[in-house]
Amino acid sequence: MSQSGKGRLNYRCPSCFMRDLDIDMFYDKDRDEYYCLRCQYTGNEKDVLEKNEMARFRYRNMLKRITTFD
Numbered sequence: 001m002s003q004s005g006k007g008r009l010n011y012r013c014p015s016c017f018m019r020d021l022d023i024d025m026f027y028d029k030d031r032d033e034y035y036c037l038r039c040q041y042t043g044n045e046k047d048v049l050e051k052n053e054m055a056r057f058r059y060r061n062m063l064k065r066i067t068t069f070d
């Protein structure tokens with residue numbers, strides 16, 4: 001079912017995304033983890049997905065807060 005080698009999907013690094021950087025992570029199949037070359041973030045798929053959700057949520061709130069100025 002699951003292929004080894006490259007990650008099934010390209011995941012964006014949640015840590016970089018918080019800083020407004022859109023960085024694709026690499027997949028380490030030996031450790032079954034994704035990692036980011038830019039900020040040293042590592043995490044398994046579940047962790048990445050959770051953090052990405054959080055990042056999106058926060059980011060949206062930030063945008064929302066900015067729009068309330070007017």
Ligand SMILES: [Zn+2]
Pocket residue numbers: 013014015016017023036037038039040041
């Ligand atoms: Zn990163």
